[in-house]
Amino acid sequence: MPIIERELFGFKLSSDSAPKVGDSITSFTLATPSSGPYNNLTYTLSFPLPNVYRILLTGPDRPRPPHDNVILTSKPLEFKLTSLDTKACKAIFDFPSTEASDQFDGTGRKRELHLTWSEHLLIYVYEEVGGKKVRILGDLPNRAYALTEHGIMRHWWAEPDNLHLGLGEKAAPLDLSNRSFSMHGSDSAAYDAYNTDPLYKHTPYLISSPKPTEEGQELVSTYAIYHPTNSGGVWDVRREHDDPWGFFKTYRQDWGGLEEWVLVGKGVKEIVRTFAEIVGRPRLVGRDWLGYLASGMGLGETDKPPAQELLSEWPNLCKEHDIPCSAMHLSSGYTVDPKTGNRYVFTMNKDRYPDFKGMVAHFHKSGIKVVPNIKPYALQSHPHYERLHGEDALFYDPIMKGSVVTRIWSSGVGDNEKGSWVDMTSKEGRQWWAEGVKSLIDLGCDGMWDDNNEFYLHDDEFVCKSDMPKSFSSPSTEAGTVGLHGRMINTELMNYVSHTELSKANPERRTYVLTRSGNVGTFKYACSTWSGDNWTSWHNLRGSQAIQLNAGMSLMQSYGSDIGGFGGPLPTPEMFVRWVQLGVTHSRFCIHSFKPDKNDPSGSAATNTPWMYPEVLPIIRETIKWRYEYLPFFNSLMWESHINATPSTAWLGYGEFASDPALYTDEVLSGFDAWLGPGSILVAPALFEGELSRQVYFPKFSAKDTSLYFDLHAPYGKYKAGTKTTVATPLEHFGLFAREGAVIPVGKRYQTVTQKKGPSRTTTDGVDVVLESEGGVVGLDDWRGVKIFPSTERSTYEGRWTEDDGISANPGKTVVSVKYKGGKDEVEVEIKFEEHDFDTLWGKTVAVLLPIGDNRVVKGGKEGVWEGRKVWNVQVKGGN
Structure with missing residues (x-):
């Protein structure tokens, strides 16, 4: 049976509490009359963060959804009312500007939120792009909010070409556009990774990001919509079509009132980081x-x-x-x-x-x-x-x-x-x-x-x-x-x-x-x-x-x-x-x-x-x-x-690579390549039976990016960013390419412990791990190497990595920074301790590994051998 949908109207701004133009306020509230079909519904707009607005729509039989999915506890920010027409029921608000604005967003653009309630509630968000005011997102006119039997239904205007991501754990392919998804979890044993829905998680959080179509194109911001409720529901991502509205996006929440967070930022990376501010960063894994x-x-x-x-x-x-x-x-x-x-x-x-x-x-x-x-x-x-x-x-x-x-x-x-x-x-x-x-x-x-x-x-x-x-x-x-x-x-x-x-x-x-x-x-x-x-x-x-x-x-x-x-x-x-x-x-x-x-x-x-x-x-x-x-x-x-909140395995368009138009083609979007550490290692797996070679595209972060990618497998070739080539994927290995400028710390090729004595060595039942020196198979983490990938054009690169004991609840950590520069005959490397709160077993010596086949000298390094490879041992500066 179809869902019964009652469109909402009749909201009013109380004259007693109406703000004036120019006022800085922390919330803006509309309400329905205490009698009638929509009695005592309250609609409140606020800004929890400089690039996030929150809507709360509740009433006597639509309580705020009970949940513990938000950790952000700070008070709403002040935002400015720049225009108000009470007769036409229209208001315009500036997004709040704070010292943290650029930290969360990264664009520095001015944004406005337009709210109307003359007939139906309606929100549009605009920002200045290239000197013009451009709409980022907006509600579906005359149909934005509706009541269902126990819950709420939302409709948005659907951008025809945006990429849609997120929703937690959803079936392939990567782009979620033109599909519908259930918002609950199920024991989906023996599922089809391309067709089964739902799987096991409940994550009502959808990202919408514009796709560049040409080099150097200035894009509007990315946004995400998050509903913290635990109630079941459905997200329809531009699959439904209904005249006169055309295609649109819909979220149907089965129970309760609406709590909606809308995040706006420069690309997917800033959205993910902002989402983590709201719900909490991932826990540190041992x-x-x-x-x-x-x-x-x-x-x-x-x-x-x-x-x-x-x-x-x-x-x-x-x-x-x-x-x-x-x-x-x-x-x-x-x-x-x-x-x-x-x-x-x-x-x-x-x-x-x-x-x-x-x-x-x-x-x-x-x-x-x-x-x-x-x-x-x-x-x-x-x-x-x-x-x-x-x-x-x-x-x-x-x-x-x-x-x-x-x-x-x-x-x-x-x-x-x-x-x-x-x-x-x-x-x-x-x-x-x-x-x-x-x-x-x-x-x-x-x-x-x-x-x-x-x-x-x-x-x-x-x-x-x-x-x-x-x-x-x-x-x-x-x-x-x-x-x-x-x-x-x-x-x-x-x-x-x-x-x-x-x-x-x-x-x-x-x-x-x-x-x-x-x-x-x-x-x-x-x-x-x-x-x-x-x-x-x-x-x-x-x-x-x-x-x-x-x-x-x-x-x-x-x-x-x-x-x-x-x-x-x-x-x-x-x-x-x-x-x-x-x-x-x-x-x-x-x-x-x-x-x-x-x-x-x-x-x-x-x-x-x-x-x-x-x-x-x-x-x-x-x-x-x-x-x-x-x-x-x-x-x-x-x-x-x-x-x-950076994912270790990341989509190719994550972060600085979002502007590369080639990453949005069907071939790449429906493919299987990914970053291992965004901008560090390109993973190009072989996932078809008998696939002994395959084409690989090497992402670029700008039209002028000519950075090299170093093949980590024989024949150890080099490829330029923005190019495509066929590489070998024999059964012995998959495609793996380090990007020029990467800093990759490495250790021993078997299990190790980070302490001779302490929780890394001794388990909770008081049992000591038997070390290889005592007849066991576990070694000490007392050797550290770093793989670097310099060109010969004396470009300077910087990177860092973090060490800790791997087990403590409140670990001290050591941060190691690496700065290097490539020349024709030698490579200059400087390694420092930025922080040094954990004493590593490898002390203050790091073995520098150049790409296989690179015969340059590391200036100031002492030549050595590890696993049959030449290394250059460098002393780390600073520290205790």
Whole structure:
């Protein structure tokens, strides 16, 4: 059935509170009469930031959506009323000008907001571009705001050629234009990376950015629209067409009043940074979670031999195959009840795991962290179910007058039984979750894997307690419907409790919470996520790259996909290699799968492992070791994400490259290339079967940009920005090109610790990592190199990277700056400590690596050798 839509009109400006032209005000409010079809609706405009305006439209039956998705607490800024016509119901406002204006925006342009309410509410935003006043964005005339049964519908004018990005975790391709998307999360197991919607996240945040069509074109600003609600809804991005309005953009929010934030800035980079000011920057990820993350789903499901016996062989298998490994994900097989075969969270299968704590300590000795899978529901046969039911910790069904009971995944593929989701908005539900998390921490676990947490309750009228922690900003304190509160407030609270318990148990350590689902507020507590239960295919491998890029621009910046595919058939050797090659360039690199093979009782064929195909093991090994070599670079990129909200894996048009028209062609936009560290390394993966060569375009930041790109693989060619060429992509490697001027810190090609003594070396259960000098496989992080890429034209380049211990909750950090200049016969390099609050094991010596084949001398450097390559050891200036 069609949505009933009632257009809004009848708003008035109270003469008693009407501001005068020239006044500086902090809000502008309109209201409807206290009687009539739209009684007591209030519409308020304010400016939380110099480049952000906020609309709040509420009424008696349209309360402000309860949420904790905004961290910005500063008072609204003053803005100026420059024009007011009360008869025509029109007003013009200047965007507020403050010292921070350029910091958030970067354009220095004057902007105006035009508001009319004579017949319908209507907003347009204009700015001066090239001496002319140009419209950036605007509402759809005569149809901008409408009421639905329980919520609000919004319509905007749709720019015909803009690029649309964001919305969190959405199916490929990258450009979201001309498609519709559901605003809620679902357990989308075996999804199609190009067609399935929704996936697992809830992120009502859409970016709209103009496309340059010619060199040197001056563009209007980029903008984004964000609705902090947790309520479900739909974003339609210029797919609908209706005469007389033509094409337009629509957001339909199922429940509650409207809270709308509109962000305006110079390109996507400034929008992402501003969004982080509103909702919070990504959490800093621990260093150990940046290496190869393994999964024991297949191994952990076995009874004969017991799963603990198989899993305990993992460190030995890694050593045997010379594969470094940083963490093991324990799937929920450890919770399987021996009698029923069902999974009961926070219980232990003693037959499979007779000494769970001892197994964790065994992993710790090999430098492998352990993170167990936990799920926020209980089957009716769960031993804790009666407690949860008796303490009123389950959702309430007002029709059936009892706890909500539904079908929930219980055991194998497609298996389900009756059970209940635990209401995390209740104190009792959170207390139960906290006790369960604490029990796993006591067994030595290093983090929590919050899984199966979409809370996909099927009726909006179900009731939740809404008894929130004091730290939450949600205005609702009474029990309310799931429709109004949104399902994923529970996901956020689940992650909140996991994070809080980890922090309480080990306050000196950075918490690690991995979540499958999430709203925007979730990532205040979870520092990592992934694209869920993908299906093994070349098609889905390709689609994973676009999902990765939009997730990063939505502040999910420690993100990846299940390497090799979670469900479906085993990947072919070629597909597995290509997936690993792509995966090592993402901020989260995890090989994870569920591929049961009933003909293999050992379970070894039930999970993707690096050594499952001996014929390609040398390639897999080399690729994983490349990841560890570049681990200092990834660690620094995570700092950049944490401080400046910069995604480590970024769209090619991110930042200074946004003006390159070639990046907006269908060929490039629908392709798979990306930045690893914007402006540092161009990643050009091979994602088609048998693709042994492919064309690559090298982005430029201006018409005059002739910077070089250095091929990091043989034949180590050089290519100019703005050109396109065919490069080799044999199975042994993918396309990887460092941009001229890049500064890439590198380390050892295996796992290392940053301290001889301390939390980096000693785990929470008091177990010391066994070092290679003691017969183990883990080394000390006592060598640092930096790869630089100078031309021969004496251009000067600057860059920096950040070091820390990788584990502390409040780490001291060391920032190393590099300045270099290339000449015909020599390269000048200066390395300094900008900050020096963490004493690195590598001290004050950095090995400078020039591109392979570059025989120039590094002035002042001492010649040496590393991994068979010539290096130039340079002393770092400054420091303690």
